[in-house]
Amino acid sequence: MSTTEILFFFLTALAIFSAIMVLVSKNPVHSVLWLIAVFFAISGHYILLNAQFLAIVNLIVYAGAIMVLFLFVIMLMNLNAETEPQKHIWMKLAGAISGGCFLMMLVSLVRQASELNGKTALMAEGNIGLIKNLGKALFSDYVVPFEITSVLFLSAMVGAVVIGKK
Amino acid sequence: MPIQYYIYFCLTLFSIGIIGVLTRRNAIIVFMCIELMLNAVNLLLVAFSKMHYAAGLRQDPATSAGIDGQLFVFFIMVVAAAEVSVGLAIIVMMYRNTHSVDINFLNRLKN
Numbered sequence: 001m002s003t004t005e006i007l008f009f010f011l012t013a014l015a016i017f018s019a020i021m022v023l024v025s026k027n028p029v030h031s032v033l034w035l036i037a038v039f040f041a042i043s044g045h046y047i048l049l050n051a052q053f054l055a056i057v058n059l060i061v062y063a064g065a066i067m068v069l070f071l072f073v074i075m076l077m078n079l080n081a082e083t084e085p086q087k088h089i090w091m092k093l094a095g096a097i098s099g100g101c102f103l104m105m106l107v108s109l110v111r112q113a114s115e116l117n118g119k120t121a122l123m124a125e126g127n128i129g130l131i132k133n134l135g136k137a138l139f140s141d142y143v144v145p146f147e148i149t150s151v152l153f154l155s156a157m158v159g160a161v162v163i164g165k166k
Numbered sequence: 167m168p169i170q171y172y173i174y175f176c177l178t179l180f181s182i183g184i185i186g187v188l189t190r191r192n193a194i195i196v197f198m199c200i201e202l203m204l205n206a207v208n209l210l211l212v213a214f215s216k217m218h219y220a221a222g223l224r225q226d227p228a229t230s231a232g233i234d235g236q237l238f239v240f241f242i243m244v245v246a247a248a249e250v251s252v253g254l255a256i257i258v259m260m261y262r263n264t265h266s267v268d269i270n271f272l273n274r275l276k277n
Binding site: 004005008012015016019020022023028031032035038039042045046049050051053054057058061062065066069070073074076077079084085086087091092094095096098099100102103106107110116119120121122123126128129133134137138142145149152153155156157159160163164166 | 167168169170171172173174175177178179181182183184185186188189190191192194195197198199201202205208209212213214215216217219220221223230231232233234236237239240241243244245246247248249250251252254255256257258259261266267268270
């Protein structure tokens with residue numbers, strides 16, 4: 001096994017384990033910390049695919065900004081394992097079974113898809129993920145969506161302030 | 167790396183997110199599971215972008231095929247950041263009104 005494969009399987013196992021721990025943790029603060037571990041594993045996957053810009057943006061935006069916001073809100077509300085509402089065990093089982101059925105259905109679909117056979121994702125090479133090429137595409141072909149994004153952020157900011165001041 | 171491995175991995179992460187939405191009652195955890203699903207989709211988009219790049223590289227060494235996928239991921243992250251700011255404001259408002267983040271309190275639209 002090459003180093004890339006070992007890293008791929010290690011990061012995959014880390015991400016899936018951390019994602020399951022997000023669900024089973026009773027304390028919401030622990031859930032947030034496990035979710036940060038998932039984001040770090042996904043950033044490692046981006047680096048393996050040589051999408052360096054997205055790896056850094058994922059760390060800064062998700063693990064850095066969004067998760068800190070979640071932690072702030074959880075600590076503001078003083079949530080912990082005692083105040084955590086629990087669903088009935090049958091409801092949990094029904095949710096897990098329906099999610100598992102969804103997973104099995106999609107996996108069997110992918111297994112049948114013959115056009116995916118022999119297709120590989122290029123690992124650790126290729127320069128489309130570098131910030132130079134992404135920036136060129138972003139400011140030439142995608143400049144209108146980029147500008148519309150600023151309007152979206154303005155409306156989100158105003159919306160958050162309006163909702164929070166009520 | 168075969169693209170199927172990435173598809174299976176992202177499907178697993180997405181299903182874990184769905185199970186979390188279905189089995190948890192804390193609104194913040196439900197929100198975090200939605201973030202998990204968004205990230206699974208992002209990773210799959212990047213994997214497909216590198217798949218198309220590998221296919222385009224065989225015809226043209228200076229191709230930029232598949233760069234759209236990575237830009238889509240960038241825009242999804244932007245939209246997710248805006249979504250989180252508004253969603254957390256809504257959750258804080260709900261906590262102020264009901265002193266709980268239990269989503270079972272949110273059934274007033276039912277009647």
